[in-house]
Amino acid sequence: MPAHRDDVVEIARLAHEHRVKLIAQGARTGLVGAAVPDGTGMQCVLSLERLDKVIAFDAGNRSITVEAGLRMSSLDRLLADRGLMFPIDIGCDPSVGGLVATNAGGSRLMKYGDVRRHVLGLEVVLADRYGTRIDALAPLRKNNTGFDVKQCFIGAGGALGIVTAVSLELARRERSSAAFFVAFDSFEGAHATVAAIEDAFGDLLAAFEVIASDTLAATLSAFPVLRAPLPVDAGRSFALIEVATAMAGLDTVFAERGATVLEELSRRGLVANAALDTSLETISLFWRIRDSVPLALATLGTPISFDVAFSRTDVAPFLAAVAEWLRHSHPLVAAHVFGHFGDGGVHLVVLVPHDARDLYTPAKVALMRTGVYRIVEAHRGSFSAEHGVGPANFAFYRTATREPQRRVAAQLQRIFDPERVLGRCGYDAAESGAPERSLHTDP
Numbered sequence: 074m075p076a077h078r079d080d081v082v083e084i085a086r087l088a089h090e091h092r093v094k095l096i097a098q099g100a101r102t103g104l105v106g107a108a109v110p111d112g113t114g115m116q117c118v119l120s121l122e123r124l125d126k127v128i129a130f131d132a133g134n135r136s137i138t139v140e141a142g143l144r145m146s147s148l149d150r151l152l153a154d155r156g157l158m159f160p161i162d163i164g165c166d167p168s169v170g171g172l173v174a175t176n177a178g179g180s181r182l183m184k185y186g187d188v189r190r191h192v193l194g195l196e197v198v199l200a201d202r203y204g205t206r207i208d209a210l211a212p213l214r215k216n217n218t219g220f221d222v223k224q225c226f227i228g229a230g231g232a233l234g235i236v237t238a239v240s241l242e243l244a245r246r247e248r249s250s251a252a253f254f255v256a257f258d259s260f261e262g263a264h265a266t267v268a269a270i271e272d273a274f275g276d277l278l279a280a281f282e283v284i285a286s287d288t289l290a291a292t293l294s295a296f297p298v299l300r301a302p303l304p305v306d307a308g309r310s311f312a313l314i315e316v317a318t319a320m321a322g323l324d325t326v327f328a329e330r331g332a333t334v335l336e337e338l339s340r341r342g343l344v345a346n347a348a349l350d351t352s353l354e355t356i357s358l359f360w361r362i363r364d365s366v367p368l369a370l371a372t373l374g375t376p377i378s379f380d381v382a383f384s385r386t387d388v389a390p391f392l393a394a395v396a397e398w399l400r401h402s403h404p405l406v407a408a409h410v411f412g413h414f415g416d417g418g419v420h421l422v423v424l425v426p427h428d429a430r431d432l433y434t435p436a437k438v439a440l441m442r443t444g445v446y447r448i449v450e451a452h453r454g455s456f457s458a459e460h461g462v463g464p465a466n467f468a469f470y471r472t473a474t475r476e477p478q479r480r481v482a483a484q485l486q487r488i489f490d491p492e493r494v495l496g497r498c499g500y501d502a503a504e505s506g507a508p509e510r511s512l513h514t515d516p
Contacts, residue, residue: 074120078140078196078206078237084119085235086204088494095119095200095494097231099168100144103175104378105463107230107497119235121170127151128210128238136193136212138240141170152243160185160244162280164364170236175461176228180363183415184279184317185244187459188227194240195223199233200494212240225485230461232496233489245319247279251327252315252356253335254301256308256346260389260414263312265343267385267415273334274316274327281415282313282363288370288409288422292362295369299362302348302355312414313359324351366411370422374407375430377438379421381449382458388414391452395421398448403441405429418458421445442466446473467498 075081088095094116098108110116124140125147131137132155139148145159146166152158161172162180171177173195178187185191194210209223226234257263263283270278284292290305303311316327328351338344350356370376383391392410399408405426412420423441425433433441446456446469456469471479482500486493493499 076123082204085200099171102165102167105465107463135243157243180280191242196238197234247317248321249323250317251351253349255312262343277316279317280315283414285410292369308345374424374426377423380458380460382418383454387452
């Protein structure tokens with residue numbers, strides 16, 4: 074647990090010299106095992122938790138430079154009374170370095186984009202013979218002075234280098250907002266409503282989160298203190314929709330326009346019921362319901378989670394296909410659906426009941442995952458929307474990612490980490506069964 078960034082340089086140099094595998098850890102909130110050492114006892118955990126200092130804050134530039142171990146909750150507290158925020162909304166409390174490693178998006182991606190959109194600069198340490206430190210921390214929005222090396226490390230899962238500090242672009246804190254809790258008779262109705270809300274509010278649409286009715290019922294059952302604004306039998310699925318802006322005084326305008334749009338959608342048969350509110354207390358209640366879903370499902374059985382993404386037009390067909398396949402191939406399980414439908418993201422949680430847990434051996438779970446990912450591929454989707462790649466899904470990286478892309482990734486890893494010191498996953502093309510070829514060789 075280094076306390077200073079200089080220590081990481083020396084650790085990386087020594088790991089390269091002695092061929093010791095380093096597993097970088099932030100807040101340990103990942104879901105694919107990328108920050109978990111294997112069972113050999115031969116891997117060294119490099120925790121960055123103590124690297125949690127603010128290096129520089131520039132309110133006039135709307136930027137902040139922090140060490141990689143700083144938690145999101147700490148960053149939000151620092152910015153709250155300054156009227157600013159880092160607009161990545163995640164249901165857990167990750168470190169800034171972990172967010173960069175996975176290029177997370179979260180619930181407000183529609184309005185603010187992913188982490189990459191907000192990274193102005195990085196400091197990265199390479200696991201080479203020198204422990205080379207790349208200092209590209211300058212918080213500049215314009216800097217076209219050559220190849221933008223920092224982009225290689227965003228979303229790379231720590232496989233190319235150790236992120237030790239980050240310069241972030243901040244956003245003005247939202248001062249006007251309205252939230253709608255909407256019931257639909259089908260996922261197709263939810264899809265049509267996204268476009269209608271976008272037409273009415275443009276880029277003020279901040280979030281569009283869908284929860285299937287049985288998933289909502291399970292959440293309310295697990296946490297009786299929660300109260301849904303609509304009865305769970307009001308529709309087959311529900312959406313939490315939020316519009317927001319940093320401009321003050323628009324709450325009433327949002328509510329009136331939202332009511333008009335929802336009434337029109339109801340006349341068209343797309344919306345079954347709806348509730349809307351502009352009070353921060355009620356909006357917070359809506360979000361508590363959404364954020365409680367994963368914990369609620371974990372109390373009901375053994376969750377097998379899928380974080381997948383599609384073109385928005387392919388979400389409803391995928392859900393119909395995967396539900397049908399699970400009913401026939403795995404009748405003992407229950408499929409729960411929620412997620413960021415506005416950006417095409419889907420969280421599918423296949424719940425194995427407690428009394429069927431022994432039937433689902435690791436081999437059977439692997440077969441289920443393979444079946445689901447085949448349906449994802451058939452609907453032109455991504456097997457990992459924003460959780461990244463780790464031991465839990467690396468086998469599907471080998472089969473779902475095209476060979477030229479794997480080859481480029483493997484060659485990048487050999488350049489930045491020649492001894493394969495960093496991370497759990499080796500992107501070496503040979504491991505995927507692809508021939509070793511130069512980037513200059515035609516496929």
